[in-house]
Amino acid sequence: MIGYVRGIVTHLFKESCYVDVHGVGYRVYVPTTTRQQLIEGHEATLFTYLNVREDAMQLYGFWTEEEYELFILLISVSGIGPKVGLGILSGMTPEAFKLAVINGQVQQLTKLPGIGKKSAERLVLELKDKLAKMTHISAESPAAIQPIGVAASGAAGEAIEALVSLGYSERDVADIVESLDDGKRDVSELIKVSLIELGKGR
Known part of the structure; x- marks a missing residue:
């Protein structure tokens, strides 16, 4: 398993980048939050997850360990693959996502790319307790019941x-x-x- 890569960012694309590690160029798929931190020609360290399929091996990278750990949790949920997991991290900050799950805010979660009502309900069902333990807050705590925000109409x-x-x-x-x-x-x-x-x- 490739735990992280450190090298020069040589190319930036919409959803990925090339990282040159001692002359080997790795294509790494990244969420929007990570992409915003990357600068062509500069060195970067990305925490990575290698997804192995029958027809391809794809490397997913994250600027922080928090994003990486949340991604691993996301893809452990039935029906949530790496691409959808990446879309979730691109659409919400880790903090906002955790609170949405802990609060059971299904409607808020359905605004994320690739997430319908059933997927949102599954995220809440499978991750609510895990995220509450990780963040040391519960659905009853004052921090958790604060609304994330009202979508513009x-x-x-x-x-x-x-x-x-x-x-x-x-x-x-x-x-x-x-x-x-x-x-x-x-x-x-x-x-x-x-x-x-x-x-x-x-």
Whole structure:
């Protein structure tokens, strides 16, 4: 098993990167949060999981041990494969995901890519107790019952969903879209101006 890789990031793609380790280029699939930490030409250390299938071997990498450990838990759930697990980590911070599971917030979880109602219910059923023990909080604790956030509605909500479908994480685009939503812009215009702001690296 490859526990981690350390090397120079030579290429960055939407969902993966190449890491040169002593002249060998490893393709590593990464969540959005990890990708945002990587810089071409700079050294990086990624905690990795090697997924072996009949037709391929794929390496998944994570910037922090917390993300790695959560990924391992995710793929232990029936019906959750590595790609869906990666999508979950790209769509929510580990903290937000843990609280959503502990609170049994099925509706919140269904907003994640590849997660329907049944999958969300399975995540809660299989991970609730494990995550509560890991985070030392329970569904009754004050920290756990705080709402994660209310999803934007109307044009802003549709714009956020469209941008998430383009590969942006919800937490990256929500503040921008909501700040630009003056009630006069339609969905397409909101998407357009939000993309401009995202391009500025805001």
